Amino acid sequence: MxxxxxxxxxxxxxxxxxxxxxxxxxxxxxxxxxxxxxxxxxxxxxxxxxxxxxxxxxxxxxxxxxxxxxxxxxxxxxxxxxxxxxxxxxxxxxxxxxxxxxxxxxxxxxxxxxxxxxxxxxxxxxxxxxxxxxxxxxxxxxxxxxxxxxxxxxxxxxxxxxxxxxxxxxxxxxxxxxxxxxxxxxxxxxxxxxxxxxxxxxxxxxxxxxxxxxxxxxxxxxxxxxxxxxxxxxxxxxxxxxxxxxxxxxxxxxxxxxxxxxxxxxxxRSGLDAAVINQRLATGTGADAAAVTTDTNLGPAELARVGDDKELASRVGTGRFGYINYLAFNPKVKPFDNAKVRQAISYAINRTSVINAAGGSALAEPATTFLPEKKAFGHRPYDHFPAGATGDPAKARQLLKEAGREKLTITLTHSTEQNRQTSPEVATAVQEALKKAGITVKLQGLESNAFNEARWDAKKTPGFFLSRWGADWPSGAPFLAPIFDGRQIVKDGSNYNHAQLNDPAVNKEIDEINKLTDLDAAARRWGALDERIGRLALDVPLFHPVYKxxxxxxxxxxxxxxxxxxxxxxxxxxx
The missing domain is CATH 3.40.190.10 (Periplasmic binding protein-like II)
Structure with missing residues (x-):
């Protein structure tokens, strides 16, 4: 493990x-x-x-x-x-x-x-x-x-x-x-x-x-x-x-x-302020004319400036890494043990407002699957809870009624760090979307270290929190196994299986795929497994980050x- x-x-x-x-x-x-x-x-x-x-x-x-x-x-x-x-x-x-x-x-x-x-x-x-x-x-x-x-x-x-x-x-x-x-x-x-x-x-x-x-x-x-x-x-x-x-x-x-x-x-040369890095690259004098950055993104305001400058725009590129930002449920915490409550939240999400909170469509792309939209990962398109771009609060209310939870108050845990990934802005966008479905969301912001310690502690994992995951290589294996393999649940350390899913059939399929040395065949099966797990509504995919x-x-x-x-x-x- x-x-x-x-x-x-x-x-x-x-x-x-x-x-x-x-x-x-x-x-x-x-x-x-x-x-x-x-x-x-x-x-x-x-x-x-x-x-x-x-x-x-x-x-x-x-x-x-x-x-x-x-x-x-x-x-x-x-x-x-x-x-x-x-x-x-x-x-x-x-x-x-x-x-x-x-x-x-x-x-x-x-x-x-x-x-x-x-x-x-x-x-x-x-x-x-x-x-x-x-x-x-x-x-x-x-x-x-x-x-x-x-x-x-x-x-x-x-x-x-x-x-x-x-x-x-x-x-x-x-x-x-x-x-x-x-x-x-x-x-x-x-x-x-x-x-x-x-x-x-x-x-x-x-x-x-x-x-x-x-x-x-x-x-x-x-x-x-x-x-x-x-x-x-x-x-x-x-x-x-x-x-x-x-x-x-x-x-x-x-x-x-x-x-x-x-x-x-x-x-x-490191330890520099992000704004200083982008300013030096934009100005491009002396040694900075032959400079790059590997860890500093352009923000919305900087992108607006670049859009008005053709020369700068010609020096901006787009990169995508296999990454997912999502809402995580811990079904061991009520009311998230009820699948219809989790489904209702899935329908209520307004991805347009979430993406705007994450920096806009230039910096985030909507996601309805856990696996990134890349062939190497085995991506298979699906949307088990189709809510359109702005959510379906009526469908969410219907499911809450069926669950006997028409009046629902829940807590969403997030980081207070301004990172556009699990930030207060994204949490607020989720809060406002769920309010339209009759769900009252209280926000619990934690400092970055405390936030990470909370979400990765199997004994103290919040019932509902913002999370993210990236793969060590472009495959479904390092993307799905740490999150959904029941044998990787860690009780006394860093646990990434937030739902603590331990389904023998899922575990067996992970083992069967791991035997394959035909990576294209393995990718197809990872995509099928992603679609299968997605029906359980153990998370709500939100967006994939884009880097400028x-x-x-x-x-x-x-x-x-x-x-x-x-x-x-x-x-x-x-x-």
């Missing part, structure tokens, strides 16, 4: 983490990916120059054991290569998993309980020493150490012996995990306790970064990690507020067709995929 999840990393902090706020901007598709030298053709991306990254959140914990690959834009993937990676293509094409350090995306045994990878020949660290399978094994094992916690939780659940392993820094853990086998320097085998057809997706996580044991400095490794990617860390100041990257001389494009690595230097970003006037080759929703720094070139 997973004790932590992407949300504990992205959301349980005092502010929304980089994934929510770091859907990157991209308006054009990728340009010619090959540098042309001094040909006089200014439309082609070329090598050279410095790319500046202006961010609000510092790139903290710059250790592959402690990061998510989607965290911090793609800055970590410039330094850390993994067994597999995402296809660095624009849009839906970028949801595919492709080889990185490995020669392929992994070879499963008959029931997907064992995965074998072979490393490419000639892959090296920044000092020229070869990367070996033993380094991958050690990199995975150190991610189990308590002092390096923070990364993706899946390996603890998936690997045989993972649930009790303590990492290589303890006397008991020095022997390593028997479920990771390295028969030679280029081969590594992972033995799982259950079928996992999506292991190639997991192998994109930074925990699969090679780490040379002799160079490991434990908790200080983040200060000067050993690079396996196109850039190496030459400066890390104030725990990631200033991160300076320069070329790794031993990186070879022949072994890494995904990362283009055009700039000579990448200068990441500015980038500098000298930045070229803007690429953003539906995998991360983040501008891909590995593709960017500067004048």
């Amino acid at each position: 997973r004790r932590r999840s992407v949300i504990s990393r992205r959301v349980a902090a005092a502010a929304i983490s980089v994934v929510l706020v770091s859907g990157a901007a991209a308006c054009a598709g990728p340009q010619d990916a090959e540098p042309r030298g001094d040909s006089g053709d200014q439309g082609k991306p070329r090598k050279g120059g410095t790319l500046t990254v202006l961010n609000a959140a510092p790139q903290t914990d710059f250790d592959p054991a402690r990061l998510y690959t989607s965290g911090g834009g793609n800055v970590p993937s410039l330094v850390f290569r993994t067994l597999t990676t995402r296809d660095r293509e624009d849009g839906a094409a970028g949801t595919k998993v492709v080889p990185d350090l490995a020669t392929d995306t992994g070879r499963p045994n008959a029931d997907a309980t064992e995965w074998t990878f072979t490393l490419k020949e000639g892959v090296k660290y920044e000092d020229g020493t070869p990367i070996t399978s033993a380094d991958i094994k050690y990199g995975v094992e150190r991610s189990f150490a308590a002092e390096l916690s923070g990364g993706a939780p899946y390996l603890r659940d998936w690997l045989i012996g993972g649930s009790t392993y303590e990492g290589p820094f303890t006397r008991k853990g020095k022997k390593g995990l028997d479920s990771i086998v390295t028969p030679d320097d280029r081969t590594i085998v992972f033995k799982l306790r259950k079928p996992e057809g999506e292991f190639p997706y997991l192998a994109t996580q930074t925990q699969f970064t090679p780490v040379p044991r002799a160079k490991d400095t434990g908790t200080r490794y983040e200060e000067r990690p050993v690079s396996s990617g196109p850039y190496r860390v030459v400066r890390n100041e104030s725990d990631g507020e200033r991160l300076l990257l320069e070329r790794n001389p031993h990186w070879s494009a022949k072994t890494d067709p995904e990362r283009k690595a055009y700039p000579d230097t990448i200068d990441v 970003r500015l980038y500098g006037k000298d930045v070229k080759n803007i690429v953003i995929s539906d995998w991360t929703g983040v501008l891909d720094i590995s593709q960017v070139a500067v004048k």
Whole structure:
């Protein structure tokens, strides 16, 4: 059972983490990916120059054991290569998993309980020493150490012996995990306790970064990690507020067709105010002309200004990450144990007013399904409680009458943080919509940390609250399983199954889909399962966020995929 999840990393902090706020901007598709030298053709991306990254959140914990690959834009993937990676293509094409350090995306045994990878020949660290399978094994094992916690939780659940392993820094853990086998320097085998057809997706996580044991400095490794990617860390100041990257001389494009690595230097500067970031990008003087942001969105007022300026508008793009904002019910709390009450609320919601509260249609798109509207997730369109764009209060009143709850007073818990996701404005929009159906809603606003602690505590989960969820990779598995798999209900830790649904048929279907290594077939079944669970009215999908970003006037080759929703720094070139 997973004790932590992407949300504990992205959301349980005092502010929304980089994934929510770091859907990157991209308006054009990728340009010619090959540098042309001094040909006089200014439309082609070329090598050279410095790319500046202006961010609000510092790139903290710059250790592959402690990061998510989607965290911090793609800055970590410039330094850390993994067994597999995402296809660095624009849009839906970028949801595919492709080889990185490995020669392929992994070879499963008959029931997907064992995965074998072979490393490419000639892959090296920044000092020229070869990367070996033993380094991958050690990199995975150190991610189990308590002092390096923070990364993706899946390996603890998936690997045989993972649930009790303590990492290589303890006397008991020095022997390593028997479920990771390295028969030679280029081969590594992972033995799982259950079928996992999506292991190639997991192998994109930074925990699969090679780490040379002799160079490991434990908790200080983040200060000067050993690079396996196109850039190496030459400066890390104030725990990631200033991160300076320069070329790794031993990186070879022949072994890494995904990362283009055009700039000579990448200068990441964080801890900046969002308004200052957008102003600097808009003005674009000096180094800011060749700058991007991976965690700062444009707000409604800024978008209005951009709309009146054609030059600025040409430098704004749209990114979408697989994310859902929704109303959550806890059926263990009355009156939400009554399905007709939950259905009535579903009919009463005015999504137009909710979207306006979230920043308007440019920043939010209405949702009636839990899964995002992307093929990779297996999205299947449905609307079990069709209320139109502005709600159906008459239908809601009818259902409340049938439930014997014509006069109903309930409490909606939300965050007091101004994040346009679970904010007071969105809560107020819900309150006003339900009032038209005869439902009195009292608002309970909690500070961000208290809000997250409340909604993820199985013993204290509110009956009705605003929530959100994002997937670690573009599939229905990390989207539906943590929320609806009854075996993942956590009584004494972070619990994400807000409804505490424990349906044997749902659990069985999750297991059956997890056996599939045909990811397209798996996606179709995730979509069917989403539609099936949706009939239970355990949540009310509200909207999917949309990200609008500015980038500098000298930045070229803007690429953003539906995998991360983040501008891909590995593709960017500067004048």
